[in-house]
Amino acid sequence: MSDNLLANLEHYQAIYQRACERKGGPDAVESLLSDPLADKDIARLGDDRFLAEFSKKVFQSGFVWRVVRNKWPEFERLFFEFNIDKVLLMPDEMLEKRAQDPAIIRNYKKVQTIRDNAIMIDSVRRDHDSFAQFVANWPATDITGLWAYLKKYGARLGGNTGPYALRALGKDTFLLTRDVTSYFSQRDIISGGVTSKRSLSAIQAAFNQLQAQSGRSMQALSTLIAISVGDNLAA
Template structure:
């Protein structure tokens, strides 16, 4: 019998695999968190499917999102990224990657890790929502408003509340799998271990 999934996951095989294996799984490793933040920033104004198709290209172009390496990109590297057809060649988004990597390094100095900083907003435990339909899932929340505001105050760019909400969903800080979706309960059980 076919498993019940969130409706957006049926677009293609890659989206289904992303939904089943990646989306909503709690991430607590800084480099992975930074990578997801950058991918969500690049998704602004585009479909997630577009970013998913370019994921490997992004990973290669941005040196596997090694935070210190991205933070130190010289102008020549930025120029080469703007010529790379395998990624989103938006000057402001490329600049945001370098800037935001520098800001993540500052947070690591202050908090010990980017993960500790982000998870502190929810006392280390995912927010578990109980949506019955995609129409109920919001684009922002008081939590995404709060984190976006704090990130902006710290000098991050391209971190509006909508982008941050999508990021929080993706990295499992918010569990927004529908209650009818098989992943909702699986992730609830995993977080209780």
Template sequence: MTLDYRWLHDTVRDRFDSDDAMEAFLPRPLTPDELKQQGDDRYLSAMSQRVFRAGMKHSVVDAKWPAFEEAFWGFDPEKLVLLSPEQIDGYMNNDRIIRHRTKLQTIPRNAQFILDIRQEQGTSFGEFIANWPSADIIGLWNLLSKRGARLGGRSAAGFLRLVGKDTFLLTSDVVARLMAAGVIDQTPASQRDRQRVQDAFNALQRVSARPLCQLSAMISLSINPRGGLKFQTQRY
């Protein structure tokens, strides 16, 4: 089964005063060229930020991120891949950052992951991300989960949303609507169920020509009306 786009559009449109208001509210991904132009330091920074956000209030992590940028030399992968255990120990004394040893240890590991992709693909990591087809975004989730450090679960999609790569998110509201539509019958943890979700989004995209992130937001809003119109990127 799948979702009917016309029903979805009309249901969400009823929550707004105008077409312009709805369109202004929906998220927009970066273009492939914009993704390619971002330095690989920005991808490592976003990976690390997503790792630290997991299990923590996002605003707390975000408020400290300028201190992280300074402490970790702007997240240059070629520098941070060389971080030693002793240097990680030193960061545990820095009260300007979040002192979580296990998460700190992911920084050189994810730096190595980025450098490995660069070597294998002969491109920047940003170009690799930009070129990945949205019709198989769950394939990119799987790669990030398998080869990145602490990028499993919702973290892969959360990282992609942070850097501007088009993706849907499997939030509770999105899952609830997909279950109500008969696309899945449980939270999609298996590859089979995630493929069913991907297929449903692909079908909606063919009809609507909208990016995945907008469809994800619309599906969420069809379940949960906007509370005070405050858009939260990671919710949709």
């Protein structure tokens, strides 16, 4: 990554100071920041929880999140608590029948992704102790590489879907929210599409630099940037 692309990136302390001024001081800012799970705790998660969260985020994409959350116990019931081995054995006819059940959200194409992503998880765990271990071992300094993996080998896990699922599972990742992407655009660190390979590489490099300066997690830094800009001033 060329240093010129990061020439306009502020130092961590400048971002932190502005966030404090906007939110009412360090205590207020710190109350808004959170950290991810430790890698060892990520590795202990069941692979079924990865499939469940991927599936939940697929269904939440373009839909009312509250409705999906309310129906989620029925998703768990109808898909065997997202047990990978059991989902892999579900034939097309069973998936189609599940997709017609009014207890869940009736969208056959999205229902199909449950088995598709179970196939991805199964493929990974054949070469690793578990899919959870695979994710735990992936460095946060290349988190966009994990995003790209999920997009390429998973089903409907591109865009913000994969990153939001990882965040929900406790994996250290920044998020490309409106305020975060606006910050990098305004600093001329990215131009054009935010999800282009060049833009993602520049954003990852920027977060890596801020992390080196602060020792903070990507998760905390992402929130810090978001509250330092945009229409989110404290009352």
